[in-house]
Amino acid sequence: MVFPTLSFLLFYIVVWPLSWGAVLLGQHTLHKLVIIGASYFFYAFWNWKLAFLLFTSVLLNWGAGRLIERHRGTPAQARIVTVAVALNLIILAFFKYFGWFAEEMNGLLRGLGLAREIPLFEIVLPVGISFFTFQGISYIVDLHRGDLDRARSLIDVMFFISFFPHLVAGPIVRAASFLPQLDRPPNPQRVFVGLGMLLILWGVFKKAVVAHWLALNLVDKAFFDPTAYGTVDLLAAVYGYAVQIYCDFSAYSDIAIGVAALLGYRFQRNFNQPYRAETLGDFWRRWHMSLSSWLRDYLYIPLGGNRAGGWRTYRNLLLTMLLGGIWHGAAWKFVIWGALHGGMLGVERFLSNNASKASLAPADRPMWRRAIAVLLIFHFVCFCWIFFRAENVARALEVIAGLGDFTRPSTLLTPLLAGLIALGIAVQFTPADLLQRLDGLYQHVPVWGVGVTTGVILLLLEIIGGDGTAAFIYFQF
Amino acid sequence: MPKAFINNADTTLGTQELEQGMHPGRAADVLRIALIALVLLLIFNASGLARWTQNLPSNAATAAIAEAASEWNDQMQNLGPAKLFDHLREKFKIN
Numbered sequence: 001m002v003f004p005t006l007s008f009l010l011f012y013i014v015v016w017p018l019s020w021g022a023v024l025l026g027q028h029t030l031h032k033l034v035i036i037g038a039s040y041f042f043y044a045f046w047n048w049k050l051a052f053l054l055f056t057s058v059l060l061n062w063g064a065g066r067l068i069e070r071h072r073g074t075p076a077q078a079r080i081v082t083v084a085v086a087l088n089l090i091i092l093a094f095f096k097y098f099g100w101f102a103e104e105m106n107g108l109l110r111g112l113g114l115a116r117e118i119p120l121f122e123i124v125l126p127v128g129i130s131f132f133t134f135q136g137i138s139y140i141v142d143l144h145r146g147d148l149d150r151a152r153s154l155i156d157v158m159f160f161i162s163f164f165p166h167l168v169a170g171p172i173v174r175a176a177s178f179l180p181q182l183d184r185p186p187n188p189q190r191v192f193v194g195l196g197m198l199l200i201l202w203g204v205f206k207k208a209v210v211a212h213w214l215a216l217n218l219v220d221k222a223f224f225d226p227t228a229y230g231t232v233d234l235l236a237a238v239y240g241y242a243v244q245i246y247c248d249f250s251a252y253s254d255i256a257i258g259v260a261a262l263l264g265y266r267f268q269r270n271f272n273q274p275y276r277a278e279t280l281g282d283f284w285r286r287w288h289m290s291l292s293s294w295l296r297d298y299l300y301i302p303l304g305g306n307r308a309g310g311w312r313t314y315r316n317l318l319l320t321m322l323l324g325g326i327w328h329g330a331a332w333k334f335v336i337w338g339a340l341h342g343g344m345l346g347v348e349r350f351l352s353n354n355a356s357k358a359s360l361a362p363a364d365r366p367m368w369r370r371a372i373a374v375l376l377i378f379h380f381v382c383f384c385w386i387f388f389r390a391e392n393v394a395r396a397l398e399v400i401a402g403l404g405d406f407t408r409p410s411t412l413l414t415p416l417l418a419g420l421i422a423l424g425i426a427v428q429f430t431p432a433d434l435l436q437r438l439d440g441l442y443q444h445v446p447v448w449g450v451g452v453t454t455g456v457i458l459l460l461l462e463i464i465g466g467d468g469t470a471a472f473i474y475f476q477f
Numbered sequence: 478m479p480k481a482f483i484n485n486a487d488t489t490l491g492t493q494e495l496e497q498g499m500h501p502g503r504a505a506d507v508l509r510i511a512l513i514a515l516v517l518l519l520i521f522n523a524s525g526l527a528r529w530t531q532n533l534p535s536n537a538a539t540a541a542i543a544e545a546a547s548e549w550n551d552q553m554q555n556l557g558p559a560k561l562f563d564h565l566r567e568k569f570k571i572n
Contacts, residue, residue, distance in 0.1 A: 006529045009518075013511055020504050188504035195499045197510065257495060262507050269495050436498040447506050451513025458514060459521050463566045 001045040003255045004204045004461075011042065012259065019263055020188060028185045032159050035263070042164040043127070050126040053091075054167075058158050060087055061136040065151035068143050081144045085137055092133040099123055100330030128168035130327055132161050134294055139175040141298055147176040156182045163265070165256040169249075171270040171290035178265075186264020194442040197450065198435060199258030201457050207251035208465035210420050214244040218417050223389055226398040230408025234399055240417065241389045242382045243424030246274065249288070275381070275428040278373040280344050283381060295324050306349075313349060318342035328388070333396060337387045344380060521562040523553035 001008050015038040022031035044051040064084035071077045142148040166173050222237030253270035270290050277283035284292045300320040306313040325338020390396035527550040530543040553559035
């Protein structure tokens with residue numbers, strides 16, 4: 001089930017009153033069970049058998065949480081955490097990386113003249129496995145560190161890991177910030193309706209119009225056969241993909257946050273105008289914030305972060321970004337993408353460590369320097385996106401080579417597509433409090449007016465949107 | 478580039494609350510908004526509803542739903558709103 005579809009709308013229209021009805025009846029547990037039931041129905045819509053895998057992940061983490069609670073303060077606690085995290089990662093690795101590993105190993109063995117072959121299984125990649133695995137690990141580690149005060153009931157852990165708005169493509173919700181919300185039922189008099197509606201409508205626009213059109217009419221064609229296009233089309237496709245992936249993924253996050261807000265739950269922000277970043281570190285504070293903060297807190301800092309200083313900091317940065325790359329999928333192109341980001345983050349740190357003490361803080365630099373920094377970082381990120389989007393490394397290199405082919409005329413880029421790219425860039429520079437300003441306007445419109453406006457906007461999006469809705473890019477991760 | 482557009486409050490990773498500065502309302506408002514929007518969608522995009530029901534798994538219940546949706550679409554086409562919407566859809570659809 002995909003968010004901006006009639007199926008999801010009908011699903012939500014059934015789930016929403018049931019969940020709030022249970023709250024109004026004072027049945028908090030029933031409310032949680034309604035949400036859990038809806039979440040499993042939502043997940044089973046793709047493949048009902050994989051709902052058992054989701055439940056297994058829940059059971060594993062709930063059980064580990066109980067054991068941590070029982071052995072708190074003893075040496076066994078750390079061992080339980082290690083085993084639980086390892087089991088989570090083994091499940092993830094089996095479903096996500098076994099096929100890749102087997103293929104690469106078979107290639108290596110053949111190269112060495114060894115006849116032994118690792119059997120290849122037809123392994124279905126469960127939707128959202130990377131997301132719910134990371135959330136399970138968050139529960140275990142937050143509990144171990146004491147960021148979460150106590151182990152939670154099976155119902156609460158099921159709710160936390162399976163909650164349908166974030167289940168298949170994030171944001172990666174932290175146990176320490178989400179689980180306390182389950183201690184009390186949501187307050188029906190304190191729902192962020194304006195926030196939820198604005199995020200949902202903006203998300204549907206970004207996905208159904210901007211991402212859809214750019215993908216269908218520009219990016220997919222150019223990346224399918226880069227040798228057929230020249231500089232203008234390939235450059236437009238690279239910029240187009242930067243806008244497409246932002247509009248696609250941030251749309252999912254926006255809709256997820258909005259859908260959860262209307263049910264009375266809070267998620268953290270996942271995107272904050274990433275293409276206005278002035279450094280690569282700044283970019284990662286703005287892009288997929290729930291993943292970057294997860295990698296920072298559960299990987300980079302445990303590796304030592306920048307505490308040890310020197311080459312260890314660079315090693316930790318590179319390792320974190322490499323693993324962040326591999327998290328996206330089992331392919332060399334993601335390794336290269338992660339290595340490029342990790343390498344550049346290291347270069348940035350080296351330069352800032354060796355900058356003169358008298359050099360200006362980023363916010364105090366002249367405007368022209370800041371604008372150039374934004375441009376440079378945007379183009380570096382776009383360059384890395386080539387590897388991320390291309391089917392494989394060879395295709396990515398074809399795109400890069402084609403960027404220098406000025407002989408071919410443009411056949412893909414139209415004024416409309418150029419306008420969409422410009423729009424995708426322009427929204428990075430809107431005032432930071434735009435959402436609050438729009439919410440202020442929303443407060444002055446009567447409820448029926450908001451209903452009519454919502455209906456009209458959805459109809460307009462249906463008119464100008466594409467036929468059907470392609471899966472979100474991050475479903476594959 | 479206007480300065481206000483590049484200045485942006487720096488925030489700590491992963492701690493941003495979107496609700497800051499937003500106004501909470503009542504849950505009941507959501508239901509009213511959703512129902513009004515749904516009615517508009519059903520009236521104007523009746524053909525979309527009919528298409529959706531035709532793609533449901535085939536059984537006696539879904540066949541009855543599909544038939545009802547088809548009749549609803551015919552009525553809305555005759556009355557005009559669905560016809561207008563489909564016309565606009567064909568006229569402005571890009572792909």
